[in-house]
Structure formats: C-alpha cells, structure tokens
Amino acid sequence: MKVDGVSYRSIWRDAASDEVRIIDQRWLPHEFRVAALNTLEEFAGAIRDMWVRGAPLIGATAAYGVASEMAKNASDSHLDHVHAVLNATRPTAINLAWALDRCRTALRPLPEHERAMASRQLADAIADEDVEINRQIGLHGLSLIRDIASQKPAGEPVRLLTHCNAGWLATVDWGTATSPMYQAADAGIPLHVWVDETRPRNQGALTAWELGSHGIGHSYITDNAGGHLMQHGLVDMVITGTDRTTATGDVCNKIGTYLKALAARDNDIPFYVALPSPTIDWRVADGVGEIPIEDRPATEVSHIQGRAPDGGISPVQVTPEGSAVGNPAFDVTPARLVTGLITERGVCAASEDALTALFPDLARANSRAS
Numbered sequence: 001m002k003v004d005g006v007s008y009r010s011i012w013r014d015a016a017s018d019e020v021r022i023i024d025q026r027w028l029p030h031e032f033r034v035a036a037l038n039t040l041e042e043f044a045g046a047i048r049d050m051w052v053r054g055a056p057l058i059g060a061t062a063a064y065g066v067a068s069e070m071a072k073n074a075s076d077s078h079l080d081h082v083h084a085v086l087n088a089t090r091p092t093a094i095n096l097a098w099a100l101d102r103c104r105t106a107l108r109p110l111p112e113h114e115r116a117m118a119s120r121q122l123a124d125a126i127a128d129e130d131v132e133i134n135r136q137i138g139l140h141g142l143s144l145i146r147d148i149a150s151q152k153p154a155g156e157p158v159r160l161l162t163h164c165n166a167g168w169l170a171t172v173d174w175g176t177a178t179s180p181m182y183q184a185a186d187a188g189i190p191l192h193v194w195v196d197e198t199r200p201r202n203q204g205a206l207t208a209w210e211l212g213s214h215g216i217g218h219s220y221i222t223d224n225a226g227g228h229l230m231q232h233g234l235v236d237m238v239i240t241g242t243d244r245t246t247a248t249g250d251v252c253n254k255i256g257t258y259l260k261a262l263a264a265r266d267n268d269i270p271f272y273v274a275l276p277s278p279t280i281d282w283r284v285a286d287g288v289g290e291i292p293i294e295d296r297p298a299t300e301v302s303h304i305q306g307r308a309p310d311g312g313i314s315p316v317q318v319t320p321e322g323s324a325v326g327n328p329a330f331d332v333t334p335a336r337l338v339t340g341l342i343t344e345r346g347v348c349a350a351s352e353d354a355l356t357a358l359f360p361d362l363a364r365a366n367s368r369a370s
C-alpha cells in the first residue's frame with residue numbers, strides 16, 4: 001500500500017543491495033522505520049520480537065529467511081537447522097510452519113547448487129501469492145459490504161468493527177480483514193471502521209495508521225467498547241483476521257476476538273473472518289483443544305509504549321511492582337459463532353463441508369486421515 005504516496009510491501013528485496021528489508025512495526029504508528037535482515041538470528045528475532053507480525057507476513061519472512069541462508073549453506077543439515085530455528089519463533093500462526101514446510105519440501109529433492117536460486121524464487125512466489133490471495137479476499141469481502149451499503153440511505157457509511165491488525169502490515173500487501181475495506185473505499189462506498197486498540201500491544205494503532213493513510217474514516221476504541229456499540233446499533237458487521245483456522249472452521253485470532261464474536265452473536269450482527277487458505281490447518285478439528293496459544297512476555301502487559309512529551313518513543317509501566325501478569329496472545333472463536341469465512345475463492349460457512357467444497361484440492365492433500 002502507499003505510505004506518503006510511495007508504494008510499499010511489508011517485506012521486499014532491496015534492488016540495490018539485494019538485502020531483504022522489512023518495515024520494523026515496533027515503532028509504528030509513531031515512526032516509519034525500515035530494517036534489513038541478513039542473518040538467521042536477525043530473521044528469527046524479527047519474527048519472535050514482532051518487528052514483523054501477522055500470520056501471512058510471518059510465513060513470507062520465514063521463506064525469505066530460508067532463501068537468505070541457502071545462499072550461504074545449502075546443505076541438508078543447514079536446511080533442517082534453519083527450519084527448526086525459524087519454526088520455534090512463534091507457535092500459533094500456522095503460516096510459519098506452512099511456509100517452512102513448503103520451502104523444505106521444494107528444496108530437499110534439489111542438488112545443493114540449485115537450492116539458493118530455487119529458494120529465492122520460492123520466497124518471491126510466496127510473497128506474490130499472498131498479495132493476490134488478499135486482493136481476491138478483498139473482492140469477495142467487497143460484495144458483502146456492498147450488500148450492506150445497498151440497504152442504507154445514499155452516503156450513509158457502512159460501519160465495520162475490526163480487532164487487532166489484519167492489515168497490509170500483517171501480510172505482504174492488502175491485508176486480509178482490511179482488503180475488503182480498501183476495495184470498498186476505492187469503489188466509493190462510505191465506511192466507518194471501529195478499530196479495537198487490541199491490548200496489550202495495541203496493534204489497533206497499526207490499523208488506524210493504515211486506514212488513516214488510505215483516507216478511510218475510523219475511530220480508535222478501547223477493546224471493551226465493542227459490545228456497547230453493537231448493543232446500540234452502531235455496528236453493521238464485524239470482520240477480523242485469523243492466525244490459524246481449523247478444518248472445521250474454528251478461528252484462532254488475537255486475544256479478545258472470541259469476546260467480540262460473543263457480543264456480535266448476542267446482537268445478531270454478522271461476524272466474518274478473512275481467511276487466506278494457507279492459514280487453514282487441515283489437520284486440526286478442535287481449535288480450543290488443539291491450537292497452541294502463545295504466551296508472550298509479561299512486559300507487554302505491564303508496560304505500554306508510546307510517544308513521550310519530549311517526542312521520544314518509550315515504554316511506561318502501568319502495573320504495580322510485584323503484580324503477576326498473564327499474556328495469552330490468542331484465543332479461539334468456535335465455528336458456531338462465525339457467520340462466514342471470506343477466502344480467496346469466495347465466502348463460505350465456517351464448516352468442514354463448506355471449506356472442503358471450496359478447497360477440495362487442499363483438503364485432500366492435507367487430510368487428517370492421511
């Protein structure tokens with residue numbers, strides 16, 4: 001997407017230096033900083049410490065990390081080592097393992113001297129595929145937004161609520177939950193987006209930064225406000241991203257998503273999830289029971305980062321000394337609370353039958369039975 005009129009992806013290979021570069025999201029929305037990733041630890045650290053974040057972007061970053069390492073050492077043992085180091089960085093988003101497995105499966109049969117180029121091409125392909133998948137998700141989501149808009153007086157905005165950042169910053173481009181918003185805005189449909197701040201890391205500030213940059217009307221709200229807004233008829237549709245969706249349609253996403261789904265159901269508001277197919281875990285049926293939920297550092301909750309009066313960006317402590325902290329980073333919304341899944345192949349119910357019908361090739365290739 002554009003940043004001050006300049007088109008960016010969240011990760012790219014610099015034409016001059018051939019370095020892999022990323023937007024270092026730790027400093028947004030206050031500062032736009034670019035970082036280069038050159039070593040395995042830099043790639044691993046960028047994922048683990050959320051310089052890059054978001055399921056699809058984590059997968060793409062891992063693929064670029066494999067390519068970077070294959071250029072230095074293309075042996076089987078190093079390929080396995082790279083896979084293990086990167087796969088250990090974060091446990092919940094399935095895209096990480098999906099990308100690493102895809103890379104290793106493609107590279108293993110090749111002679112070592114072909115692996116550097118092949119891994120480089122595969123990383124670029126994974127990135128390009130993500131962009132197109134998200135663009136397609138946007139078009140299918142646009143249809144849903146257009147239907148809502150058609151039932152409103154001309155000029156009255158469609159009011160969406162979203163949680164966390166499933167934006168272009170969480171993917172290579174377009175975003176998943178935000179892609180329908182961008183497509184609707186570009187089609188001239190008036191929108192207003194309620195943006196959950198999403199404690200503790202406040203990824204909602206990234207969404208607000210994205211939407212503001214695209215000229216889309218929005219309000220930055222506390223995580224606890226969504227139910228009240230729904231009760232008072234101020235939300236037409238909830239749309240979120242996902243880090244791992246099971247073969248049966250259970251949706252794992254940022255902590256707090258489940259509570260939004262409960263409030264949406266209680267107020268008869270459609271709750272949609274933007275779901276790129278690499279984020280489907282075909283081998284898991286019970287999301288609550290089987291998806292590993294990342295526990296992140298306590299300092300993410302005990303401290304909050306912002307711009308200080310002197311203009312610097314710094315963390316401040318918000319909890320008393322000695323208070324224990326809990327920081328589960330994700331939760332699982334059962335399929336029964338999900339109105340529909342917006343995929344690159346269309347919108348479907350959150351069910352095994354519907355996902356299998358839309359992706360028979362993927363369901364067969366990844367069947368739990370096999």
Ligand SMILES: CSC[C@H]1O[C@H](OP(=O)(O)O)[C@H](O)[C@@H]1O
Nearest residue numbers: 053054055164166170241253254
């Ligand atoms: C399009 S995936 C976005 C997804 O990833 C975020 O998690 P994190 O910021 O911890 O990487 C969040 O769950 C978003 O919905």
